[in-house]
Amino acid sequence: MAAIAEPQKMNLNGYVGFDSITRQIEKKLLKRGFQFNVIVVGQTGLGKSTLINTIFAAHLIDSKGRTSSEEPFRQTTEIQTVSHLIEENGIRLRLNIVDTPGYGDQVNNENCWEPIIKYIKDQHSAYLRKELTAMRERYIQDTRIHCCLFFISPTGHALKPIDIVVLKKLSEVVNVVPVIAKSDSLTMEERVAFKQRIKSELAFHNIKLYPYDSDELDDNERALNERIKQMIPFAIVGSEKNVVIDGKSVRGRRNRWGVINVENEDHCEFVHLRDFLTRTHLQDLIETTAQIHYEAFRSKQLLALKETSSKQHEQQQQQSQPVQPQVGPGGPVI
Amino acid sequence: GESGLGKTTFMNTLFNTPLKEEIHPKNPQSTQTVEISPVHYELVEDGVTLNLTVVDTPGFGDQLNREHNLDPIVEYIDNQFEAYHAAERSSEFRRAIPDTRIHALLYFIAPTGHALKELDIKALQVLSAKINVIPVIAKADTLTHEEKSAFKKTILRDIEANAIRIFPTAYPDDRESVEELEKYIPFTVIGSDQFVDVDGKKVRGRSYRWGVVEVENEQHCDFIHLRELLMTHALHDLLETSHTVHYHNYRAQKLRSSGRPESILACDDSYEHRIERSKQNMAEEMIKKEEEMRQNFVLKVREKEASLREREEQVVYCKFFSANK
Numbered sequence: 001m002a003a004i005a006e007p008q009k010m011n012l013n014g015y016v017g018f019d020s021i022t023r024q025i026e027k028k029l030l031k032r033g034f035q036f037n038v039i040v041v042g043q044t045g046l047g048k049s050t051l052i053n054t055i056f057a058a059h060l061i062d063s064k065g066r067t068s069s070e071e072p073f074r075q076t077t078e079i080q081t082v083s084h085l086i087e088e089n090g091i092r093l094r095l096n097i098v099d100t101p102g103y104g105d106q107v108n109n110e111n112c113w114e115p116i117i118k119y120i121k122d123q124h125s126a127y128l129r130k131e132l133t134a135m136r137e138r139y140i141q142d143t144r145i146h147c148c149l150f151f152i153s154p155t156g157h158a159l160k161p162i163d164i165v166v167l168k169k170l171s172e173v174v175n176v177v178p179v180i181a182k183s184d185s186l187t188m189e190e191r192v193a194f195k196q197r198i199k200s201e202l203a204f205h206n207i208k209l210y211p212y213d214s215d216e217l218d219d220n221e222r223a224l225n226e227r228i229k230q231m232i233p234f235a236i237v238g239s240e241k242n243v244v245i246d247g248k249s250v251r252g253r254r255n256r257w258g259v260i261n262v263e264n265e266d267h268c269e270f271v272h273l274r275d276f277l278t279r280t281h282l283q284d285l286i287e288t289t290a291q292i293h294y295e296a297f298r299s300k301q302l303l304a305l306k307e308t309s310s311k312q313h314e315q316q317q318q319q320s321q322p323v324q325p326q327v328g329p330g331g332p333v334i
Numbered sequence: 335g336e337s338g339l340g341k342t343t344f345m346n347t348l349f350n351t352p353l354k355e356e357i358h359p360k361n362p363q364s365t366q367t368v369e370i371s372p373v374h375y376e377l378v379e380d381g382v383t384l385n386l387t388v389v390d391t392p393g394f395g396d397q398l399n400r401e402h403n404l405d406p407i408v409e410y411i412d413n414q415f416e417a418y419h420a421a422e423r424s425s426e427f428r429r430a431i432p433d434t435r436i437h438a439l440l441y442f443i444a445p446t447g448h449a450l451k452e453l454d455i456k457a458l459q460v461l462s463a464k465i466n467v468i469p470v471i472a473k474a475d476t477l478t479h480e481e482k483s484a485f486k487k488t489i490l491r492d493i494e495a496n497a498i499r500i501f502p503t504a505y506p507d508d509r510e511s512v513e514e515l516e517k518y519i520p521f522t523v524i525g526s527d528q529f530v531d532v533d534g535k536k537v538r539g540r541s542y543r544w545g546v547v548e549v550e551n552e553q554h555c556d557f558i559h560l561r562e563l564l565m566t567h568a569l570h571d572l573l574e575t576s577h578t579v580h581y582h583n584y585r586a587q588k589l590r591s592s593g594r595p596e597s598i599l600a601c602d603d604s605y606e607h608r609i610e611r612s613k614q615n616m617a618e619e620m621i622k623k624e625e626e627m628r629q630n631f632v633l634k635v636r637e638k639e640a641s642l643r644e645r646e647e648q649v650v651y652c653k654f655f656s657a658n659k
Contacts, residue, residue, distance in 0.1 A: 044446055044448055044451065045444065045445075045446020045447055045448045046446070063448075065446065065447070065448030065449070066448050066449040067448055067449055067488060068449060068488065068491065069449060069488075069491045069492040069494075069495035069496070070495070071449070073452045105451060105452065106452060107399075107400050107401055107452055107453050107456065108398070108399045108400065108401050109398045109399065109400070110398050110399050153338065153444075154338075154476075155336075155337060155338020155339070156338055157337060157338045160337075160396055161396065161397060161398055162398055165398070182445075182476050184475070184476055184542070185445075185473045185475055185476040187540055187541060187542055188542075188543065253478055254478060255475070255478055255479070255545065255547075256479060256553045256554055257475075257542075257544075257545035257546060257547050257548070257554055258542065258544035258545020258546075259544060259545075260544050261544070266543050267543055267544055
């Protein structure tokens with residue numbers, strides 16, 4: 001085989017027009033639309049549903065907390081998926097939101113994370129199966145989870161044992177973005193101290209959070225990632241209701257002592273989280289899921305498949321051997 | 335209550351003294367079980383001395399499996415009752431029995447806005463059957479005014495549905511009516527170790543970027559109502575209800591289960607003993623008499639046998655003589 005020579009860089013003498021390929025790709029992608037799947041994990045009453053509705057500026061999911069005494073307690077973590085199609089400036093986004101009611105609610109929370117891990121892995125395995133079939137569709141519907149928002153209770157102390165265990169397990173299969181819920185109960189100093197403690201605990205337990213380091217990043221992207229990493233976990237306040245501040249109607253919470261503006265950077269880090277999820281890293285989240293988590297899952301599965309198929313092959317060979325000695329020198333023995 | 339709900343800060347706020355310094359960082363992963371750490375204080379106000387014991391329960395609700403979180407707490411409560419019971423029964427003068435029984439339990443509920451969690455309901459059911467329980471909504475500055483009232487209603491419905499008896503509503507006979515304060519139950523509290531400047535005065539509060547929360551402002555939280563209930567109106571009622579209702583319940587249960595007779599007076603005791611003893615004596619005497627009679631009988635039988643044999647011999651001798659004549 002001839003080695004492919006290093007390509008030479010040539011200067012063009014006139015305008016050719018292949019730089020319009022970006023626009024051609026865009027048109028194709030516009031027609032296809034995008035798919036984004038996010039899962040929210042956190043104890044009851046931390047404002048998960050409200051935050052999703054705040055980020056996407058629409059009432060997408062309902063709170064599934066226990067609101068009356070007649071409702072029974074959930075005995076296990078349930079997985080509930082809601083699908084919406086939202087459109088902005090002609091770009092269509094199919095959004096799948098997976099809620100996990102019942103997580104962390106029982107008296108005995110051992111193994112409460114298993115339904116979640118199983119669901120995430122099931123999506124990977126469904127995609128793998130579709131990929132491996134001989135007659136596969138042109139564009140496989142991507143139900144793999146691209147982002148996991150993990151809600152931390154604003155105690156001000158440190159992470160709970162359940163948080164550490166679940167964060168460890170989740171960060172191995174999905175991009176995890178931790179978030180401090182209901183952070184309007186923390187003053188500025190408490191927030192800074194709390195974040196510091198959480199970050200040191202995460203480092204101590206070797207929990208890898210999104211964004212990950214990669215060689216392909218250029219300096220700008222790397223600087224942006226550094227800034228994001230400084231801010232993680234995001235301290236947020238969510239609200240679907242509007243309040244009037246200085247004549248403008250913004251989303252916020254009104255108390256007897258003041259008004260919290262969700263979109264005010266001084267009050268909470270909601271703006272940073274929203275921009276991070278939708279404006280800067282949306283494409284990267286989808287890509288990282290495919291390239292890192294899905295690939296890891298795929299290689300494990302295929303290796304396991306190879307092992308089992310080679311074992312079966314060995315077994316078949318062993319079974320075929322005993323037939324031969326029967327055809328001995330004395331003629332076939334029955 | 336679970337860790338991080340501001341229990342220690344609240345106690346400092348309630349007694350307006352830094353009773354316990356918040357140890358940072360409090361690491362909930364290190365506590366494998368619920369610790370019971372009672373601390374004793376002596377507070378003096380206007381010549382009145384109050385011996386205060388504050389029992390904190392770090393570790394409650396923190397582990398993965400919280401099924402046995404209540405056991406250390408219940409054990410502690412029972413031990414205090416037992417100590418009092420033993421002191422009551424002792425023969426020493428009972429003028430000053432050291433009363434270490436729990437008079438009030440403040441249960442901190444997380445401000446979720448939903449109904450009570452399973453752990454909360456179980457804990458409240460078990461604890462309210464043993465002592466006075468006052469439910470408290472912690473970190474109330476996370477809730478807006480509407481959320482607060484809705485939350486209170488939800489909690490009260492949950493409490494009723496699960497037959498949880500909270501103080502003071504469940505003990506109408508044992509205290510003066512505190513109806514005004516009762517409508518604030520469960521109390522929303524905000525605690526603070528820091529002071530903020532409001533209109534030139536230094537008050538306890540929390541300062542946020544969007545406003546300042548004052549602990550003692552009725553519009554902001556129910557702290558002053560709770561303090562009134564605990565210190566002014568119901569301090570004596572709490573002590574009394576602990577003794578007349580809860581301690582007596584404990585005592586009755588204990589006595590019935592150990593099978594002891596209802597009366598433990600000394601004279602009653604020896605009366606029973608006397609009867610026992612006389613019964614025993616009679617029994618012994620009967621046995622002795624039986625023995626005697628048996629022995630007598632045996633003797634008599636032997637005598638009779640001996641005399642009969644003599645006669646027999648005589649008869650044989652006579653016959654022999656008469657035969658030889």
